[in-house]
Amino acid sequence: MKIQIKELEKYYGANKILDRINLTFDEGIHGLLGPNGAGKTTLIRILSTLLSKTSGEIYYDNLKVDNKEEIRKIIGYLPQEFSFYPNFTVYETLDYFASLSNIKLNKKEILDRLEIVHLQDIYKAKTKTLSGGMKRRLGIAVAMVGNPEVLIVDEPTAGLDPEERIRVRNMLSDFGKTKTVLLSTHIAQDIQLSCKSLSILNKGKLIYSGTVKEIIKEAEGYVWNLNVDFGDSEQYMDKYNVISSITDEDKISLRILSKEKPSLNANNISPTLEDAYMKLIKEV
Structure with missing residues (x-):
């Protein structure tokens, strides 16, 4: 059909x-x-x-x-x-x-x-x-x-x-x-x-x-993982599109959507459909 x-x-x-x-x-x-x-x-x-x-x-x-x-x-x-x-x-x-x-x-x-x-x-x-x-x-x-x-x-x-x-x-x-x-x-x-x-x-x-x-594939290179101290997370949330944040004791793991590397310590990671979807919605 x-x-x-x-x-x-x-x-x-x-x-x-x-x-x-x-x-x-x-x-x-x-x-x-x-x-x-x-x-x-x-x-x-x-x-x-x-x-x-x-x-x-x-x-x-x-x-x-x-x-x-x-x-x-x-x-x-x-x-x-x-x-x-x-x-x-x-x-x-x-x-x-x-x-x-x-x-x-x-x-x-x-x-x-x-x-x-x-x-x-x-x-x-x-x-x-x-x-x-x-x-x-x-x-x-x-x-x-x-x-x-x-x-x-x-x-x-x-x-x-x-x-x-x-x-x-x-x-x-x-x-x-x-x-x-x-x-x-x-x-x-x-x-x-x-x-x-x-x-x-x-x-x-x-x-x-x-x-x-x-x-x-269109979102490749745009998704970053960054581990920061608990007190430093707010500055990244204010400046970047944070997809998720996971707290582990005094550290927070941030999943960030950004064209540019948000920090020297950030690692580029493979995108999911949710990442790609959020990228497209933000661009529109």
């Missing part, structure tokens, strides 16, 4: 939320990154047919996004905020949402889908007893219930512990081997570890579209 976005714009009144977005997604998992208010959620809601565009075109292969009924047959969508009936079991929840989509599943088919998200062993548990990570996985199962060609997920790992984040990432990566997955998040590490391509929005504009490797 190929998704093409051409000259997409979205206004709320006089406010331009998306400004002439041009993107193409094909098979695999693609990341969508940007600060709060960048337009990420607006974009994926338009792609999910939940919000109308102001102008431009979106195609799923040769099918226009305006054909909502047909588009909804081939996509699955997991919003950032969702809820289930608390007294429904995991099994009943998946069965219920399948029915809403006019999909008839027998018990084996439901359990097979729950096995994909590692919930088959607790299919009798009520949703109100599930952890946050389990609810996210159930949400993914609901989004995938119709075996969609495209899966669109908004902040799927937000608020999860490290183990659950890894599990959700792995599930999305597996799905992306044969389908198209669009992952919108503010967690750069999730994109670095799972996505083949990346698009970055800022204030409604597309400021980067390419591979994760390419943008990280």
Whole structure:
């Protein structure tokens, strides 16, 4: 499945939320990154047919996004905020949402889908007893219930512990081997570890579209590690873009983003996607 976005714009009144977005997604998992208010959620809601565009075109292969009924047959969508009936079991929840989509599943088919998200062993548990990570996985199962060609997920790992984040990432990566997955998040590490391509929005504009490797390469030579005494850290924080600071007794280890070497004692280190992202946002 190929998704093409051409000259997409979205206004709320006089406010331009998306400004002439041009993107193409094909098979695999693609990341969508940007600060709060960048337009990420607006974009994926338009792609999910939940919000109308102001102008431009979106195609799923040769099918226009305006054909909502047909588009909804081939996509699955997991919003950032969702809820289930608390007294429904995991099994009943998946069965219920399948029915809403006019999909008839027998018990084996439901359990097979729950096995994909590692919930088959607790299919009798009520949703109100599930952890946050389990609810996210159930949400993914609901989004995938119709075996969609495209899966669109908004902040799927937000608020999860490290183990659950890894599990959700792995599930999305597996799905992306044969389908198209669009992952919108503010967690750069999730994109670095799972996505083949990346698009970055800022204030409604597309400021980067390419591979994760390419943008990280652009930050090479800009990231420094510097260990300073506790009392000396403030001068560097005032003068430089400090990505992180880790305290170790009377020393502080600073991760600094700078074109110039911030100190004779600073060491140049390999950048991460988060470093590259911060560099790009600061430049814009």
